[in-house]
Amino acid sequence: MLQFLWVIFPYLMITIFIVGHIYRYNVDQLSWTAKSSEFLEKKTLKWGSLFFHIGILLVSVGHIVGLLVPKSLLESFGVSESMYHSGAVYVGGFAGIITLIGILILMNRRLTNKRVRITSDTSDIITLILIFLIIIIGIYNTVIGTRLHPDFDYRETISPWFRGLLTFVPDPSLMRGVPLGFQLHILISFALIGIWPFTRLVHVWSVPLTYFKRRYIIYRKRAG
Numbered sequence: 001m002l003q004f005l006w007v008i009f010p011y012l013m014i015t016i017f018i019v020g021h022i023y024r025y026n027v028d029q030l031s032w033t034a035k036s037s038e039f040l041e042k043k044t045l046k047w048g049s050l051f052f053h054i055g056i057l058l059v060s061v062g063h064i065v066g067l068l069v070p071k072s073l074l075e076s077f078g079v080s081e082s083m084y085h086s087g088a089v090y091v092g093g094f095a096g097i098i099t100l101i102g103i104l105i106l107m108n109r110r111l112t113n114k115r116v117r118i119t120s121d122t123s124d125i126i127t128l129i130l131i132f133l134i135i136i137i138g139i140y141n142t143v144i145g146t147r148l149h150p151d152f153d154y155r156e157t158i159s160p161w162f163r164g165l166l167t168f169v170p171d172p173s174l175m176r177g178v179p180l181g182f183q184l185h186i187l188i189s190f191a192l193i194g195i196w197p198f199t200r201l202v203h204v205w206s207v208p209l210t211y212f213k214r215r216y217i218i219y220r221k222r223a224g
């Protein structure tokens with residue numbers, strides 16, 4: 001079971017993620033879109049989207065530090081256990097709450113605004129529900145889980161397991177005894193990774209960064 005949950009399942013989801021993107025890009029590129037519904041409703045989208053995207057960027061930075069940077073390296077830079085923990089709870093908790101407010105506004109909009117509701121498909125609803133569950137369980141883990149399990153340290157269990165997964169030397173035994181809330185958070189995240197290429201989340205890879213570099217007014221030479 002340990003092997004299935006913490007090696008086979010994650011690699012299966014990552015494989016579907018990669019192959020799914022290649023397939024969709026080659027076969028169904030016209031559907032590669034964020035499917036913006038801004039023209040249907042603007043006001044709440046503005047706030048929901050702003051909160052969610054700022055929040056998720058901060059949460060991502062927190063995950064990179066907590067999961068990818070080894071504890072010993074941070075300690076050699078003078079970041080002690082208690083400093084890290086305060087940062088994770090206060091900064092991480094703050095980022096999590098911003099993301100939660102955003103996703104709640106977006107969920108409420110999608111489910112209660114008639115025009116947005118009828119133009120939504122099942123994948124939109126499933127994506128929102130999974131993101132909501134991941135965020136709410138993530139905040140629970142940070143704020144309550146770490147207090148309920150004071151001896152548990154995810155930087156000595158989840159983080160090395162995760163790095164092992166990325167470097168193709170996964171050690172599922174590191175995940176033995178990890179509290180259920182953390183396990184659920186990670187398994188639902190991998191489920192999201194597996195459905196990602198078949199949802200509007202593909203827009204993440206098409207952020208129009210060149211937009212920031214372009215001129216305000218584009219002059220073109222008249223042909224001929």
Ligand code: HEM
Pocket residue numbers: 059062063066067088089091092093094095096097099131134135136138139140141142143146154158162182185186189190192
């Ligand atoms: C396999 C992927 C993931 C792993 C291994 C993981 C792991 C963790 C861990 C260990 C924590 C506790 C952090 C702490 O208490 O300092 C946490 C918190 C959290 N996670 Fe994740 N996570 C993953 C994916 C995600 C995704 C995809 C999202 C968002 C959709 C997310 C959102 C959150 C939030 C909101 C928190 C609360 C604290 C914060 O804001 O960082 N996680 N996660």
